Amino acid sequence: MGVKSLVSHTFMVTWKDLMELFRNKMGLIMLVLMPIFMMSMAGFIFPSSTSISHVSVALVNQDEGYGNYSASAILIAALEQMNNNTGMMTITNASSLDEVREIIQRGEVDGGIVIASNFTSSLMTGKQGTITIVTDQSNPQMSMVLQIALTEVFEQIGTWVAEQNVQRLPGIDESNSLATVKPYSVQTEGAVSGSFSYFDFMAPGLMAMTVMMSVMTGLPAAISHEREVGTLDGMMVAPINRLAIILGKTLAQTARGLLQGILILTLAVALFGVTIHGNILLIFALLLLGVFSFVGLGVVITSFAKDQETAMMVMMTLMFPMMFLSGVFFPIQQMPWYMQSISNVLPLTYAATALRKVMVSGAGVSMITTELAVLIGFGVVMTAIAVPVFKRAITR
Amino acid sequence: MIETRNLTKKFSKLVAVDHISFNVKRGEIFGLLGPNGAGKTTTIRMLSTLTRPTEGTATVGDYDIVKDDNEVRKLIGLVSEKIIMYDRLTAKENLWFFGRLYDISKEVLNKRIDELLELVQLGNWKDIQVGTFSSGMRQRMNVIRALLNMPEVLLLDEPTLGLDPQSSVEVREFIKKINRENKTTIILTTHMMVEADMLCDRIGIIDHGKIAALDTPTNLKKLVSGADTTILELEIANLTTNMVSLIQSLKCVSSVSQDNSTHIKVHASGDDAFDTIIDAIRAEKGKIASVKNLEPTLEDVFLHITGHEVRDKADQKIPMRRHRRFMPVRRRVR
Numbered sequence A: 001m002g003v004k005s006l007v008s009h010t011f012m013v014t015w016k017d018l019m020e021l022f023r024n025k026m027g028l029i030m031l032v033l034m035p036i037f038m039m040s041m042a043g044f045i046f047p048s049s050t051s052i053s054h055v056s057v058a059l060v061n062q063d064e065g066y067g068n069y070s071a072s073a074i075l076i077a078a079l080e081q082m083n084n085n086t087g088m089m090t091i092t093n094a095s096s097l098d099e100v101r102e103i104i105q106r107g108e109v110d111g112g113i114v115i116a117s118n119f120t121s122s123l124m125t126g127k128q129g130t131i132t133i134v135t136d137q138s139n140p141q142m143s144m145v146l147q148i149a150l151t152e153v154f155e156q157i158g159t160w161v162a163e164q165n166v167q168r169l170p171g172i173d174e175s176n177s178l179a180t181v182k183p184y185s186v187q188t189e190g191a192v193s194g195s196f197s198y199f200d201f202m203a204p205g206l207m208a209m210t211v212m213m214s215v216m217t218g219l220p221a222a223i224s225h226e227r228e229v230g231t232l233d234g235m236m237v238a239p240i241n242r243l244a245i246i247l248g249k250t251l252a253q254t255a256r257g258l259l260q261g262i263l264i265l266t267l268a269v270a271l272f273g274v275t276i277h278g279n280i281l282l283i284f285a286l287l288l289l290g291v292f293s294f295v296g297l298g299v300v301i302t303s304f305a306k307d308q309e310t311a312m313m314v315m316m317t318l319m320f321p322m323m324f325l326s327g328v329f330f331p332i333q334q335m336p337w338y339m340q341s342i343s344n345v346l347p348l349t350y351a352a353t354a355l356r357k358v359m360v361s362g363a364g365v366s367m368i369t370t371e372l373a374v375l376i377g378f379g380v381v382m383t384a385i386a387v388p389v390f391k392r393a394i395t396r
Numbered sequence B: 001m002i003e004t005r006n007l008t009k010k011f012s013k014l015v016a017v018d019h020i021s022f023n024v025k026r027g028e029i030f031g032l033l034g035p036n037g038a039g040k041t042t043t044i045r046m047l048s049t050l051t052r053p054t055e056g057t058a059t060v061g062d063y064d065i066v067k068d069d070n071e072v073r074k075l076i077g078l079v080s081e082k083i084i085m086y087d088r089l090t091a092k093e094n095l096w097f098f099g100r101l102y103d104i105s106k107e108v109l110n111k112r113i114d115e116l117l118e119l120v121q122l123g124n125w126k127d128i129q130v131g132t133f134s135s136g137m138r139q140r141m142n143v144i145r146a147l148l149n150m151p152e153v154l155l156l157d158e159p160t161l162g163l164d165p166q167s168s169v170e171v172r173e174f175i176k177k178i179n180r181e182n183k184t185t186i187i188l189t190t191h192m193m194v195e196a197d198m199l200c201d202r203i204g205i206i207d208h209g210k211i212a213a214l215d216t217p218t219n220l221k222k223l224v225s226g227a228d229t230t231i232l233e234l235e236i237a238n239l240t241t242n243m244v245s246l247i248q249s250l251k252c253v254s255s256v257s258q259d260n261s262t263h264i265k266v267h268a269s270g271d272d273a274f275d276t277i278i279d280a281i282r283a284e285k286g287k288i289a290s291v292k293n294l295e296p297t298l299e300d301v302f303l304h305i306t307g308h309e310v311r312d313k314a315d316q317k318i319p320m321r322r323h324r325r326f327m328p329v330r331r332r333v334r
């Protein structure tokens, strides 16, 4: 059996599998929906401050002023101006703290701001003015984001007020007032310019996961299905290299996985504002390498699982820990050490890391050599185990 | 053309095929006749290299089924119990896929597919997905799929399973035609006596994984009728169990089987068997509504040889130990 017929038989098996895939309307819809669900769900579960907009906030202004001067009016004006720029909040008015609490509990607003009655007078008499931020504890994510954002806003406004005040002192004017009230400023900067959202973190991992899982689960499912309906016999009685069956099916599953990968990439860029900094070709090469490292595992499972049900069960058991331990959704560094050590032996971890480095930081091949080495090594070892195991399993 | 020697297959403890030895000549139609679970499918699967024998050997066209499995594969066509067709591919695409696995050139394959589809009157259906076909059409597809590589040996596992009488006749005619025109050697399995009788040059009766008898249909029947057997089908209006046991106790009667409340079938031997039986019934005041003197059938042969009727084991079709919760029992392929 020459290489030429191996290639041609492999191609036929791939063609047949892809034809079946594209004729399966329901399957195609799931194929497209799955990444969309994954991405948007992840987006809802882990909102980042940049993605938050139109949070409804109730504003209570109890400030009685000081004479005919009202500091709260300036504060609110500043708040509204900032809000017009960012669109972060939708501000409604309320009359009291109790009312704010009530409407938060009823779910009508997500949070509230209460300016105390003695706000201006405190300021004017050299005391601290009080602003209370009311949050909804039943939505910890939202309340945290709101708290951080509002604290910062009021901090800025406070600084501005302080600046105005110190400018009245001798030797201080507009040029050095800021440095007097806030002697230093803290800036955060990523290694790559541009803003960085949770999707930038997640999209590469999700892509790696989808493509690799697609091969790892698709292959055993496809083979055990054909075994059960009997069509596998049709290929097995033909004088072809058994390798052609597994190669052809792998190729078809890889194509399916890459299709989903491209879909995720498109969605990430078009809908979730992810920017790709690295080389597109390198991204696809990495995805393919990921597939290679996973195929062997899929084949081994196929060989041992006697029917589709068992195959799916084994897949699920392997998939869940992988999904959560490979740093696709959460950074590995956040995990306890023992989980990190599991994570360090999972090939998906390396594929996700490498892909993230390339996509987010625009890394080149030289910067991901460790990951490449691990993926290639894992792939070679698994393939070396898988081929003889499969050949034995298929003729019993 | 095909030779098996002590071919054996064990599934853990169960011996599915038990030291089977037979020869099939070139151009012959050889039948394996047996009830459910007799080991027919397992034998076919071993001959088609899909399952390795536990013991014994077999050759197809001088090639060993284990050592030269790939050469064997080139020679054979398999019509399996299950339909080997992809529902989502059209008739033509299915045949194209399997044909290309045999390295048939594209031009030849194209022509052959059209010819084969015409041959089974599916020419107009070639661009329709097989999933929409009726069982009869699917089975015809299943048969022509095995003919794509113009095999010298055709292995047919219950080729008329689940077909209506009309389609069964068509498939049988087709099998005969292939055998006649292409000199194809054929092994077919069946649990239908009529089918084996109609098609086969020689029949091996297989039961519990063993070959119980092997000969031409005529000779097998002579096994029964040779011993001047009389087979009577009697309809007795006032049949009683008493009457049945009385007939059974007659010296010339070898077996009595009751078909329903009025019909019995009696196997007997000796010249005066007929008279003796009729007299006995008359003496019991039995009202004989009709008498038929039957030619022996393969069914009788089977009964004669194995001592039980073919249908006896039908309810053993589903082996309970392989049954799984929440799952229909499936034959697993290994």
Ligand SMILES: Nc1ncnc2c1ncn2[C@@H]1O[C@H](COP(=O)(O)OP(=O)(O)OP(=O)(O)O)[C@@H](O)[C@H]1O
Binding pocket: B011, B014, B015, B016, B034, B035, B036, B037, B038, B039, B040, B041, B042, B043, B191, B317, B319, B331, B332, B333, B334
């Ligand atoms: N893969 C398997 N694992 C375990 N037992 C098996 C397997 N395949 C067949 N058997 C058992 O071997 C015996 C013979 O089965 P086989 O399928 O060869 O019978 P058959 O003559 O084809 O019957 P049928 O008319 O029902 O098709 C049965 O008892 C069956 O349960």
Ligand SMILES: [Mg+2]
Binding pocket: B040, B041, B042, B081, B157, B158
């Ligand atoms: Mg069978």
